[in-house]
Amino acid sequence: MNGLLLTDELVLLAYDDAGANRLGRPHLDYGLAGAVLLELALAGRVEVADKRLVVTDPTPIGVPLLDEALATVGDGRPRAPKDWIGKLAKGLPDRVLDGLVDAGVLRRESDRVLLVFPRTRYPSPTGAEPAAETAARHRMRDALVGDGPVDARTAALLTLTGAVGLDRKLFRELPRERVKARLTEIAAGDWASAATKKAIEEMQAAVMIATTTTAAIAVTTAS
Template sequence: MAPFTLAHDLVLLSYDDAGTDRLGRPALDHGLAGALLVELALAGRIAVEDDRLAVVDPTPVGQAQLDAALARIAAEPKRRRPRDWITRLAGDLPEQVLDGLVTAGVLRRESDRVLWVFPRTRYPSSTGAEPAVESEVRRRMTDAVTGDGPVDPRTVALVGLVRAVGLDREVFRGLPKDVVKRRTEELAAGGWAVAATRKAIEDTQVALLAATTATTAVIITTIS
């Protein structure tokens, strides 16, 4: 497969050693969509103009999810806000990215049933140990957060995405909280895709809460 993307890095960080997703949905879905936009921006394919996402170079990158996202943005006649695209692109991204990691031999797929009834699919490491690519990602992020020098754009983007989806406490577990907070805020400042990711997650959570509250109210009214 093509070189690992920020979406692959985010999935590896979000899954625990047992192959279970720590984040859940929609956080992971939106985080991955945000990762695609960041990657395309770093590759010089998209940019934000007047608060709307614009394609500045339609040339394919050479990676399936990235090229599909780029083509979709380019084909849209109406320019949309980054957070709108994050919601639109989320879809089945977790499955696509996980399939790529399984194909690459980084993870393996295990399917079983909980209580012999409920189907479950897990994605543990193919070797039983933390994948080397994940260890390298964690090392770079730890160096970025504990240091005070310049950090490469991809690592800065990943730190911002991890913070946006609420995974920073797990990733930086064991490090001084005040240092992590200050440095992650410093690195994430000004990242439009990161801000859009966080906003999309918040909007979805509010919508889900509203829907759940409305459903509960209907049930209570019906019972009464």
């Protein structure tokens, strides 16, 4: 597999130019788990049958992050996609960030807030938006403002950012109703097989359930 994974693109979109996570935790964690499952679906390795995620092809893809997830899903009993989100989310942000740092796309900066609280940020080496992030933004924006066909990976990335609520941060300049209508149009488009599209819809729903449930628990606890 060539180029960045959906996990890489989601992290780049979630971190601002100062290297801070504007999506928050555990939203990013769940989003990344969803991204891993979306990659497996796009690669034809998994699909959803009877509302359970099943492995249809156990052949390794050649990317450790994806192959480990594929093996985990294949070794376990069939579960609903939402049940895999929490299981696959653990440690994902650090792993993806480490990979982007090793590749030179981001750099790691550690300091302390008020000289007490440790903080780690991940800005780009130049201090400006990474080129890969800019490319992802342009690809997504072109899909939203256009009316033509959309490739499968862009459709999946739009689905993913919508599931974690990142779309509202990324495309504030676009009319919200237009974005909503275009996302519906893209979802209905002919960009993937029926099985793959069904799997992606289920992953989106699973991520949304995970993040919404977490938010509800936080509100309840605070009250």
